[in-house]
Amino acid sequence: MDQSWLTVFPDNIRSLLVKLPPTLFTGLEEVRIREGRPLEVNAGGRYYFLTPEGGLTRDGGAAFIPGKQEGNRLLDLITNHSLYTMEEELRKGFITIGGGHRIGLAGRTVLSGGKVEHLRDISGFNIRIAREVRGIADPLLPQLLDFKHHSVYHTLILSPPQQGKTTLIRDLARQISAGTWGHPEARWPGLKVAIIDERSEIAGSRRGVPSFDVGPRTDVMDGCPKAEGMMMMIRSMSPEVLIVDEIGRAEDAEALAEALHAGVRVIATAHGSSVEELSSRPALSKLFASSFFQMYAVLKRTEQGAAFRLWDGKRRRVQDPGWKGREEHA
Numbered sequence: 001m002d003q004s005w006l007t008v009f010p011d012n013i014r015s016l017l018v019k020l021p022p023t024l025f026t027g028l029e030e031v032r033i034r035e036g037r038p039l040e041v042n043a044g045g046r047y048y049f050l051t052p053e054g055g056l057t058r059d060g061g062a063a064f065i066p067g068k069q070e071g072n073r074l075l076d077l078i079t080n081h082s083l084y085t086m087e088e089e090l091r092k093g094f095i096t097i098g099g100g101h102r103i104g105l106a107g108r109t110v111l112s113g114g115k116v117e118h119l120r121d122i123s124g125f126n127i128r129i130a131r132e133v134r135g136i137a138d139p140l141l142p143q144l145l146d147f148k149h150h151s152v153y154h155t156l157i158l159s160p161p162q163q164g165k166t167t168l169i170r171d172l173a174r175q176i177s178a179g180t181w182g183h184p185e186a187r188w189p190g191l192k193v194a195i196i197d198e199r200s201e202i203a204g205s206r207r208g209v210p211s212f213d214v215g216p217r218t219d220v221m222d223g224c225p226k227a228e229g230m231m232m233m234i235r236s237m238s239p240e241v242l243i244v245d246e247i248g249r250a251e252d253a254e255a256l257a258e259a260l261h262a263g264v265r266v267i268a269t270a271h272g273s274s275v276e277e278l279s280s281r282p283a284l285s286k287l288f289a290s291s292f293f294q295m296y297a298v299l300k301r302t303e304q305g306a307a308f309r310l311w312d313g314k315r316r317r318v319q320d321p322g323w324k325g326r327e328e329h330a
Contacts, residue, residue, distance in 0.1 A: 005101045005129055010073040013039065016064060019054030028129050029162070034106075035071045035123035038063030045162075045301065071123055078103055078125075090118040099211050100130035100204025130204055132212050136164070136306050137171040142183040143310055143318065144267075144295055150188040151265050152176060152241060153294035154313075158272040163301045165269040166201050166245055170212055172267060173202070173243050177215025191265075193218040194239035196229035202245055227251035234262050241265045250283040260292060274298065275315055 006014055009031075016039070017031065030042035038049040038060040048056040049063035057063055078095055079086045089095040093116075095103045106124030110117045144152045159165050175181070179190030197203050197220050203210035205222040214220065219237045221229040226244050233239055242259055244252075247268045259266050272278045275296045279288040287293065295318070296311040310318040 004099050005097070005127065008074065008077045008097060008101075008103070008127065010070050010077070013064075013066065013070060013074075016050050016052075016054045017041075020050075020056075024056075030129065031127040033066050033070065033074060033125040033127075035066060035068055037065065039066055068123075071125070074125055075122055087118055090122075091116055093119065094199070096200040098204070098206045100201045102128045102130070102199060102201055104128065130201060130212075131167070132170065133164075133167050134171060134174070134213070136168055137175055138182055139306070140168070140297060140308050141172060141175055141181060142186070143308075144297075145181060145183060145186055146265075146294075147185070151191065152267065154260070154265055154292060155267045155295040155297060156278070156293045157267070157269045157297045157299055158275065158278060159269075159299035160273055161271060163299050164306055165299060168299060168306060169243050169245060169267060169269060170202050170214060173218050174213050174215040176241055176267075177217040190215065190217050191240040192238065193241045193243060194230075194233040194237055195220045196224060196226050196233065196242065196244045197222045198224060198226050198229065199245070202243070227255040230255040230259055234259060234264060239264055241267065244268045246270060248281070248283060253284055253287050256287060256292065257290075275311055 006017065009017065013033070017025070024043045027043040028041060029044070032040040041048055041050060049058065049060055051057050051062055052064045075083065078097065086095060090105065093105050095105065097103065104126035105119055105122050107119045107122035110120055144155050146153050157165055157168065173193050173195055177190050177193045179188065193215060195202050195214060195218060197205065200222055203214050203220045203222065204212045205220055208222060210220055219233065219239065221233055224232065226247065227249070230242055230244065233242065242264050244266070247253070247256065247270050256266055256268065270278055270284070278284055291313045294313040296315070298309045300307050312318050
């Protein structure tokens with residue numbers, strides 16, 4: 001497990017984290033530091049506070065309480081002591097560090113013309129730890145195969161936050177690029193894949209080179225707005241499949257439509273718990289009305305791993321690989 005993310009923590013917090021039981025440490029997903037409030041970790045969807053001795057507790061009163069000194073030191077380490085160089089990231093409310101680890105920020109906003117200009121008095125940090133899960137896409141990819149055209153269907157993957165969308169599309173990129181289709185009748189070679197990695201989370205690039213395995217035929221446009229990046233990749237790298245995370249703006253929808261006309265297949269993600277919910281969003285409604293997506297997958301994380309519910313482009317139920325739980329509508 002890549003532990004480079006540990007270097008952003010002040011020494012006293014880092015020493016507490018490395019005392020965690022190995023199974024819990026390797027499953028860490030989030031470390032939340034809130035000035036004047038308990039230090040919290042999330043491992044496998046379970047939340048704990050850390051004691052001053054490095055133990056686990058559910059009692060906030062017994063937990064280690066980070067202060068202003070820890071917050072300031074953490075911000076220095078995250079920004080490499082150059083806060084002014086991170087103005088754009090501060091405006092967006094997060095900073096992505098090497099390895100694809102995203103650090104969410106909370107504090108006081110400074111407005112200009114009614115829009116957020118940047119953050120100040122930052123007192124809350126959520127370090128989200130990125131990791132590879134090879135094979136997480138195994139149950140899904142065979143359902144997305146377009147045998148007629150030896151490709152994949154235009155697919156939209158939906159889920160609420162923290163369910164593993166980014167981890168999933170990272171593995172999809174790897175398998176599509178390598179031609180690891182998971183189906184005995186799919187014998188065509190891997191396809192040229194382009195990842196638009198606006199937040200540097202999918203590929204976790206360091207100086208333009210992916211730190212995760214995203215496949216042998218994959219190109220990455222790192223740190224670029226999604227809509228612009230899609231058009232740049234189509235013009236410059238002639239991809240057969242575009243992969244993009246967390247669409248939601250009108251310009252994203254327009255770029256996806258352009259990709260369709262260019263003959264490029266698209267796999268995208270969006271926040272949401274149902275297809276019906278997404279179709280009501282003004283920015284994406286045209287994509288739904290035109291039946292742009294040929295497959296919809298609703299992702300849910302379970303104790304057994306990722307589970308999916310699938311619908312085709314006409315919103316007819318297709319398959320439920322591994323899904324357990326209450327009935328839900330498209």
